[in-house]
Amino acid sequence: MFPMDIAPNEDYDFKRGQGRVLLIACGALAREIIALIEANRWSMFDVTCLPAKLHNYPQQIPKAVRRKIHANRDRYAKIFVLYGDCGTGGRLDAVLEEEGAQRIAGPHCYSFFSGNVAFEARADEDVTSFFLTDYLARHFDKLIWEGLGIDRHPELLPIYFGNYEKLVYLAQTDDRALADKAEAAAKMLGLAYERRFTGFGDLGLFLSQTQAEAR
Known part of the structure; x- marks a missing residue:
């Protein structure tokens, strides 16, 4: 079932997994992520989304993702990040390397949605x-x-x-x-x-x- 529309300034959490894998994502991807999880009955994923308004403030994305990682690291075996570089100029990748997290490949969602x-x-x-x-x-x-x-x-x-x-x-x-x-x-x-x-x-x-x- 799709979540209700996530307003651009809202966080969003979807807790239905087994507490093993956390997906940290842009709020602009919430509907698509939940649709895929529900359609495929994937049972391992919990999802937490940052506000989609960060789309207009890419310099804030790396710190925001780092905060999500720190807040959740002890609760999950693995954490994956569903952001492209998204205009951070490599700063998001630097944070993920420091934190030991992995993201989806691609410069932005336009690219990975297109393939x-x-x-x-x-x-x-x-x-x-x-x-x-x-x-x-x-x-x-x-x-x-x-x-x-x-x-x-x-x-x-x-x-x-x-x-x-x-x-x-x-x-x-x-x-x-x-x-x-x-x-x-x-x-x-x-x-x-x-x-x-x-x-x-x-x-x-x-x-x-x-x-x-x-x-």
Whole structure:
């Protein structure tokens, strides 16, 4: 069962596992992670999510992840982190190396939802593309339009988005309402629009492998 929508400023905890493996994740991934756990009846995972608003403050992610690790290390046999580098410039990886934790491969969720290999193959084509996932389409107004202050200062729009040409909606689910929201977001930003269905991409593969290795 999907969790209720997680607001961008909220933490989220899902405690149904056997207390063996903890997944520390971005709140923007909560629905997808729980959907995969429920669909596959994976029994080893507990999940704790940091607020999705950190998407706009990547410099805060490494310290926030470290705090989650310290708060939970004694309670779990293994801890995995479901963040890409996410704009931390390698600082998240440095923290994880110090703490002995491992994360999913990829620079960000756009890449591992697309499949890291496939995303890299389209890097040149997508150099001027701005990406939305299901979560970001659902919370575009709060996280991006208001989060970046464009609602209050429309003069910021060309500063933030003047070098983009296209909004690419990477869809995890086949949801017409979300596609409409993503297309409306493209219009607000003055960008061309493209929808690509990705499903859960490498996120599902990583969790499947982690579940198998943790047995």
